Amino acid sequence: MNNNRRKVLKWVGLSGLGGLITWKANAQAIINNECLSTDDILGPFYVPNAPFIDQLAPDGAPGTPIVITGTVYANDCETIIPQAVVDVWHANDGGGYEDTHYRGRVNTQVNGTYSFQSIFPGKYLNGASFRPRHFHYKVSFDDVELTTQIYFQGDTSIPSDPWASSPSATDRIIPVMEDENGVLHGVADIYLDVDPLIINSTLKMDRGRSQIIKIFPNPLQTSGQIELFLAKSGHTHLQVFDLSGKKVMADMVNKVLPQGEHLLELQSNSRLGVKLTAGIYILQMRVDHQIIDAMRFIIS
Ligand SMILES: [Fe+2]
Known part of the structure; x- marks a missing residue:
């Protein structure tokens, strides 16, 4: 019996602990820089475009109330991600999925945290055995999306469940504690494979x-991509400068582009015969002869 399993035995019935616990499932993994949350099956009950609500169970729904909080982090294990979307769906107290209830989306706040309230998910039969209680999650930011599930320590259905008993699910089996009002509390932090360098640029996006x-990637080695947005069509001119202000790559792009998002290649070895060596560079963007934006990138 490992430590997690031992702790299980007192998971329920604890009271007077002041509600929220602070818990980081994979503290050791963070030290090893291997924090990324693992995926799990989607299951058949996902419905896209759930409403943005933080109370998932309908008023008066039977079951034990539960509050889940957590923080969404980037792949450096410590940079928080604001405005990530946490999409949650789960079974009702009787183990059934409903089309309109027990599902909702929440955004992470400026400090990367999210929370929602619902009832403790019920169990349902999968073949001959019950699936353990679980919340389904889809967590997304920018173009990264993680589909996974959150389980609960002490759940006797975990060992017979092929997904919850997988070694990869260990960090997603969270403890819950009951407060003096009979409300369960759990913390489920999520580590998304998002490069911290893109978070600010994505958030500043103004249409x-x-x-x-x-x-991206940034740093890059020999090639990468540049994502641009043009609020309106215009003659777009991209040039690269070194940190001393010397132009090292002219006319990377020099043409009219239509309104919208554009994905362009960035090669350290350009077709124009220029080779960028390892170092720090500035990409400058002009539209209709006006400097519009600049971004730093590194060639490693
Ligand atoms: Fe499920």
Whole structure:
């Protein structure tokens, strides 16, 4: 019996602990820089475009109330991600999925945290055995999306469930504690495979303004991509400068582009015969001869 399983035995019935616990499932993994949350099956009951609500169970729904909080982090294990979307759906107290209830989306706040209230998900039969209680999650930011499930320590249905008993699910089996009002509390942090460097550029996205959205990967080795947004069609001119202000790559792009998002290649070895060596560079974007934006990138 490992430590997790031992802790299980006192998971329920604890009271007077002041509600929220602070818990980070994979503290050791963070030290090892291997924090990324693992995926799990989608299951057949996902419905896209759930409403943005943080009370998932309908008023008066039977079951034990539960509050889940957490923080969504980037792949460096510590940068928080504001405005990520946490899409949650789960079974009702009787183990059934409903089309309109027990599902909703929440955004992470400026400090990367999210929370929602519902009732403790019920169990349902999968073949001959019950699936353990679980919340289904889809967590997304920018073009990264993780589909996964959150389980609960002490659930006797975990060992017979092929997904919850997988070693990859260990960090997603969370403890819950009951407060003096009979409400369960759990913390489920999510570590998304999002590069911290793109978070600020994605968040600053303003559809009224032409801009460089991101350069990725960054650092890059020999090639990468530039994502641009043009609020309106215009003659777009991209040039690269070194940190001393010397132009090192002219006319990377020099043409009229239509309104919208554009994905362009960035090669350290350009077709124009220019080779960028390892270093720090500035990509400058002009539209209709005006400097619109600039972004730093690194060639490693
Ligand atoms: Fe399910």
